[in-house]
Amino acid sequence: MTLSEKIQAKSAVVGVVGLGYVGLPLAVEFAHAGFHVVGIDLNEQKVARVNAGDSYVGDVPSSVLAPLVEQGLLKATTDFAALAELDTVNIAVPTPLRKTKDPDMSYIVSATEEIAKYLHSGMLIILESTTYPGTTAELVLPMLEKSGLKVGEDFYLCFSPERVDPGNAKYQTKNIPKVVGGTTPQCTELGALFYAQALEHVVPVSSTQVAEMVKLLENTFRMINIGLVNEIAVMCDGMGINVWEVIDAAATKPFGFMPFFPGPGLGGHCIPIDPFYLSWKSKQSGIEARFIELAGYINGQMPHFVATKVQNALNEEGKAVKGSKIVIYGVAYKRDIDDVRESPALDIIHLLKKRGAEIQYVDPYIPQIRLEHETLHASSMDVIGEADCVVIVTDHKQFDYKALVRDAKLIVDTRNALKGVQSEKIFRL
Numbered sequence: 001m002t003l004s005e006k007i008q009a010k011s012a013v014v015g016v017v018g019l020g021y022v023g024l025p026l027a028v029e030f031a032h033a034g035f036h037v038v039g040i041d042l043n044e045q046k047v048a049r050v051n052a053g054d055s056y057v058g059d060v061p062s063s064v065l066a067p068l069v070e071q072g073l074l075k076a077t078t079d080f081a082a083l084a085e086l087d088t089v090n091i092a093v094p095t096p097l098r099k100t101k102d103p104d105m106s107y108i109v110s111a112t113e114e115i116a117k118y119l120h121s122g123m124l125i126i127l128e129s130t131t132y133p134g135t136t137a138e139l140v141l142p143m144l145e146k147s148g149l150k151v152g153e154d155f156y157l158c159f160s161p162e163r164v165d166p167g168n169a170k171y172q173t174k175n176i177p178k179v180v181g182g183t184t185p186q187c188t189e190l191g192a193l194f195y196a197q198a199l200e201h202v203v204p205v206s207s208t209q210v211a212e213m214v215k216l217l218e219n220t221f222r223m224i225n226i227g228l229v230n231e232i233a234v235m236c237d238g239m240g241i242n243v244w245e246v247i248d249a250a251a252t253k254p255f256g257f258m259p260f261f262p263g264p265g266l267g268g269h270c271i272p273i274d275p276f277y278l279s280w281k282s283k284q285s286g287i288e289a290r291f292i293e294l295a296g297y298i299n300g301q302m303p304h305f306v307a308t309k310v311q312n313a314l315n316e317e318g319k320a321v322k323g324s325k326i327v328i329y330g331v332a333y334k335r336d337i338d339d340v341r342e343s344p345a346l347d348i349i350h351l352l353k354k355r356g357a358e359i360q361y362v363d364p365y366i367p368q369i370r371l372e373h374e375t376l377h378a379s380s381m382d383v384i385g386e387a388d389c390v391v392i393v394t395d396h397k398q399f400d401y402k403a404l405v406r407d408a409k410l411i412v413d414t415r416n417a418l419k420g421v422q423s424e425k426i427f428r429l
């Protein structure tokens with residue numbers, strides 16, 4: 001049977017390298033569609049938990065995972081030799097930034113090295129990790145063709161951006177349109193056919209570079225618009241205008257406007273990072289990505305702006321930051337999730353501690369955070385009453401904002417969580 005026939009008959013054995021918040025949901029979707037799926041991950045705990053039907057990804061309930069494992073449709077392993085039995089392989093490994101803001105391609109390279117060892121005729125390889133345009137053609141393809149196999153004839157190679165939005169109940173892997181671009185037209189065709197077996201909408205594009213660029217445009221668009229609205233917030237602060245009211249009123253425009261909201265800075269593992277993959281690559285072609293650099297600077301300045309706002313608010317009470325008890329209300333990088341990666345709360349804590357403040361934090365999703373020289377454990381709501389200032393950094397829905405306004409002496413609200421509440425003790429971004 002040809003690969004195309006195997007895909008349509010669902011007899012193709014599907015592989016997913018990287019069982020994180022992207023890979024595990026994808027593996028589950030293909031198992032759900034009736035494929036035999038083999039997940040490969042270096043992390044033995046993750047592999048053991050998948051094989052026990054015990055999910056560690058919020059968007060994949062164990063009640064969905066366990067039956068697929070029991071039916072033998074999904075299994076996990078740390079052994080890359082499993083690749084020899086696979087017909088398709090999706091790569092969903094991390095693409096972080098180095099400290100120098102240069103792309104860290106080490107995960108993609110090591111995954112591709114393993115795949116190249118076991119590459120055989122009739123395989124479809126699809127890279128999903130967010131990366132700079134050209135990665136698939138310039139980095140992955142040559143590594144795979146070292147085997148002597150020819151792309152578009154012996155094996156097929158595509159790029160398809162992951163668009164997983166953790167915790168989004170409305171849009172999940174199955175119903176988020178899936179863009180896919182191949183190295184050759186035949187690759188694109190097979191990639192599109194593959195995804196069509198398990199996902200609701202497939203969007204074929206003409207090349208891997210287009211598919212890589214689509215993702216970067218999406219997330220750079222977001223990062224730059226957040227930077228713009230943060231700059232507007234700083235302007236409004238200087239002019240004594242309530243930026244939140246301005247944005248809400250501007251959002252009544254039924255066309256040509258899309259609201260973004262100011263905040264304490266830019267967190268997460270996508271938005272602050274992905275655009276620097278684009279600016280890094282464009283610099284190689286001699287083109288300065290000035291919007292990205294500027295937005296990165298502005299978003300990076302927001303923690304400083306918040307620390308100064310706290311200092312000024314304490315000043316109004318005749319208090320110095322030094323020696324003040326400050327409670328950070330919410331440290332996750334965005335509301336209602338348990339991820340603290342790149343969270344601006346960490347920068348704000350660092351800046352206030354540097355000014356001599358005593359810091360505690362309250363966050364039901366985050367039991368502890370690792371600071372430069374210490375681990376801070378979450379406090380209970382009781383600390384609110386004794387604090388000189390409470391800073392709302394993450395506006396979790398489950399917070400009791402009424403109790404906060406009742407018990408806190410002074411509040412700096414960086415998320416407009418206390419929208420409409422009038423009080424001398426509330427200072428807003």
Ligand code: SAJ
Binds near residue numbers: 264267
């Ligand atoms: N943020 C603001 N103002 C805004 C929106 C976000 O300050 O108006 C901050 C958030 O607090 C957070 C950071 O930006 O610290 C990133 O927030 P995000 O809403 O973009 O959430 P992410 O990082 O989880 O982004 C993901 C992305 N999904 C993928 O990359 C597949 C992004 O493309 C989605 O648009 C986004 O989720 C989403 O819409 O929730």
